[in-house]
Amino acid sequence: MQSRTPATRASGRPRSVEADAAILAATREALVELGWSKLTLGDVATRAGVAKTTLYRRWAGKNELVVDAVAELFDELALPDRGTLAADIEGVVLQFAAILARPEARSGLMAVVAEGTRDEALRERIRESIVTRQKRLVVEGRARAQARGELPPENDPVEAARTVDLIFDVVAGAVVHRTLVSAEPADEEWVRDFTRVLLLGLKGASQAG
Amino acid sequence: MQSRTPATRASGRPRSVEADAAILAATREALVELGWSKLTLGDVATRAGVAKTTLYRRWAGKNELVVDAVAELFDELALPDRGTLAADIEGVVLQFAAILARPEARSGLMAVVAEGTRDEALRERIRESIVTRQKRLVVEGRARAQARGELPPENDPVEAARTVDLIFDVVAGAVVHRTLVSAEPADEEWVRDFTRVLLLGLKGASQAG
DNA sequence: TGGTTTCGCTACGAGTCGTAGCGTAATGGC
DNA sequence: GCCATTACGCTACGACTCGTAGCGAAACCA
Known part of the structure; x- marks a missing residue:
């Protein structure tokens, strides 16, 4: 707003x-x-x-208006506890994919991101009203998984922040690319494959890292 | 063209x-x-x-022109054999990140993708001149890794195609999101972290899958 | 040389932009 | 109840961009 x-x-x-x-x-x-x-x-x-x-x-202009209009769409994202990390990831990815399946989100979101590449204030507005607000889902999901023992607890807060950023870019980026560039649906089958790869990567990285 | x-x-x-x-x-x-x-x-x-x-x-218009102008930027992508799958991935991701660091690629690419959400012909043009042409890198990298024994050979061609698509969306999507949405550089440190997660995910998925 | 296609140039109606100006409507302070 | 203040709807405006048409000149082929 x-x-x-x-x-x-x-x-x-x-x-x-x-x-x-x-x-x-x-x-x-x-x-x-x-x-x-x-x-x-x-x-x-x-x-x-x-x-x-x-x-x-x-x-101020079209960009700011569209950011606000699109941002409202992402407020419905939630992270109900589904019992396992895999189920939690699959659930939120499917929600995200459902939003991106709506035409007003597809064209609007990518357009303002494109404009944001040349407008720092707009980029900040996008981060504030869309990106950062959804990053909490990653933080929450990780905390739950650590409480369950699915992921080891993180002692270094700097490292933890970097990991959260990485996961967020991988998840959001993959879904967006699948939906908008490859133009294929991020359906349950795809989400299952994606979650398996991501999960194994995270568990393996935390063991070996 | x-x-x-x-x-x-x-x-x-x-x-x-x-x-x-x-x-x-x-x-x-x-x-x-x-x-x-x-x-x-x-x-x-x-x-x-x-x-x-x-x-x-x-x-025909601005969209088609920009697609052609941006497509030329991606033709320089190559996949020199660096000896290991991890090194190959890191190399191509860094190249991709370097292209996306250029302002003409940033604003142009996302804008035409946004327009493509409402124009099937434009989407096809993007796929033809940019996306599909770079997917060969994934295919090539996988073949090399299988020849080295880093990844198990794939017997089902349908399954193999799905995996290639998944990898492509994850790699390209993560780099794009990191660069354009999070607006953070996909530098060597980030690429190293990303590659580790992806690699463990792929190896684990092929073992368990 | 004649036929064909592209070229540069000019001009055009249509549409959008963002702003200014004006009178009116809806508040809070006194 | 009256007044200052702010938001509103409406109209009009110059500036700009769009995509196209028409023209004569240039560059190719047979």
Whole structure:
């Protein structure tokens, strides 16, 4: 969200919260129908039933708007305890794949990542509202696995952070690449194969490392 | 390349091959300076020293042009025999990371992938000119490792193809995610960690699988 | 030389961008 | 209840990009 509660709580007409929701929903709708490149802010404003100027008062541009619209999709990710590390990984990967199967996520996410390569502020916004927020799933899953004895406890916190980053890049990267580049579904069969390789790699690395 | 030799070999003034090279180089230059969204075909034509109409006669639009411009960057990938599977993987991953460190690859590649989510023809073009062409590296590396005895020979060709696809998605996906989303360099330390996990996963999976 | 295709150039309507200006609506402070 | 303040809807605007059409000149082949 770009519209934070201002520090200087001034008087005046408050911003319509319904408008925020309507704009983000309209953005996702436009992403589905038009894709990122053909999406125009004027069209989004019309769909949302607000004036174009209202939209520009809240978001700096198309990139920021799409990041917020897409970020909401990833908030539904959760990590229910399925008993084993393998089951936990398979579960969250399938959830992630389900989100990426939605057209508004596919076109929107990759487009803003592409734009982010040339815009540090946008990259930070993506990290803050999408990436870092989901990295907690990896941390949580590891903690559970260590509590179960499936993975050895980590004593060096720096090493642990590096491992979490590595796992996150491998999991998210593989699913994204499978879905968007190879354009094949990350179905249960694929997830099972992937989880087996990842799990053996993690257990082996922690033994030998 | 979109400009194939026409089946009907007609007479007339031939297309300038220098123009093709100049346009693709100008496209990469514009990608560096402007990024994908601010890149205009008129600007590319000016940089290349050709008329805008010439550019439109050869490429259908921005997407196709950028795919061709980026595809050339990946042709330099090779797989010299470094003696062990681990060394081979580390070598090719570092090469891949070096390409993705270049700004024209970063913004261009992700942008066309994003557009490809809504354009089957473009997806096919990407697969043909970039993805499939590099998948040979995985096939080659596996064959070498099997010849060395580092990996067991694969008897089921269907299973082998699935494994190759999986490895390709994991390797390419992890490097891309590390570089473009996490925005951290895929340096030697990271590549070493990644290779160790992947290798243990592959060896373990082939033993248990 | 004639036929064919590409070339550079100019011009065009259509569409989008982001902003400015204006009057109106909805708040909080007094 | 009145006023200052802020958000809203609406219109209009210059600037830019798009993709195409039309033209004469250039470069090839027979």
